[in-house]
Amino acid sequence: MADKPDISSALHFSYFDGKETIIGFNTSSTKLDASFHFENESPAHAYQLLPFSLANRLTTNGEYLDFINDDGYLRPELWLADGWSQLESNKWYSPLYWVKKGYDWYEFTLHGLQTLNSDEPVCHLSYYEADAFARWKKCRLPSEYELEYALEFQAAKGGNFCESGLLHPQNYKNDRDSMNGMVLSQLHGNCWEWTRSTYMPYPGFKETEGGLSDINGKFMCNQMVLKGGSCLSAEEHIRPSYRKYLYPHQRWQMTGLRLAKDI
Secondary structure: OOOOOOHHHOOOEEEEOOEEEEEOOOOOOOOOOOOOOOHHHOOOEEEEEOOEEEEOOOOEHHHHHHHHHOOHHHOHHHOOHHHHHHHHHHOOOOOOOEEEEOOEEEEEEOOEEEEOOOOOEOOOOOHHHHHHHHHHOOOEOOOHHHHHHHHHHOOOOOOEOHHHOOOOOOOHHHOHHHHHOOOOOOOOEOOEEEEEEEOOOOOOOOOOOOHHHHOOHHHOOOOEEEEOOOOOOOHHHOOOOOOEEEOOOOOOOOEEOOOEEEO
């Protein structure tokens, strides 16, 4: 059985006005170290955001377990067609590394098999699972532009990166962001956050000549963008413009989600 959820970490949404913002690595920003960025983060360009809202924290194991208990993996109406095909082909019934023994749920972590902690962020999800959960909650996944704007808005990191030595996503009450009076918590580190944005070149993008083009440009097809870094990311490596990308069926390290809503 999972641990009892902590009611102090209740989910709520923070509102963001629509506005024009700059997306991509912007060397004129005073919040950024202009010494390095990948080619897929450029060129910086204007983007018009519509009003939206973001969940104050990442989705938890307990919330995802509610989805499972409501037959979330057995209801095709919640899944994209490709996602349902993946689910049936791979016999998915829970996130990667979840183990059920009798009535009790466990999670295999870098610290071994642990009792599932309901308050900790759910991780090792595919895009399809994140999207299905969001649909079940009558929400959606954020766009990469919305998350980048939120990350820039709260550019002071203070999250759970590999330097913490914890090597596992931490729950809301233990996240340093939430202790600094910020509107949103767990933006930096903990889990890579799936977005609804396909991994495509920015307007005016040009591939770097030589081997570096093999890192980013050639993968701009059929993948989705993730933001924010994880508990296994180096803090100095993550910035608001950083674009991680994965195929939608992949459940690689510490991939989780934050809910979003239209206004």
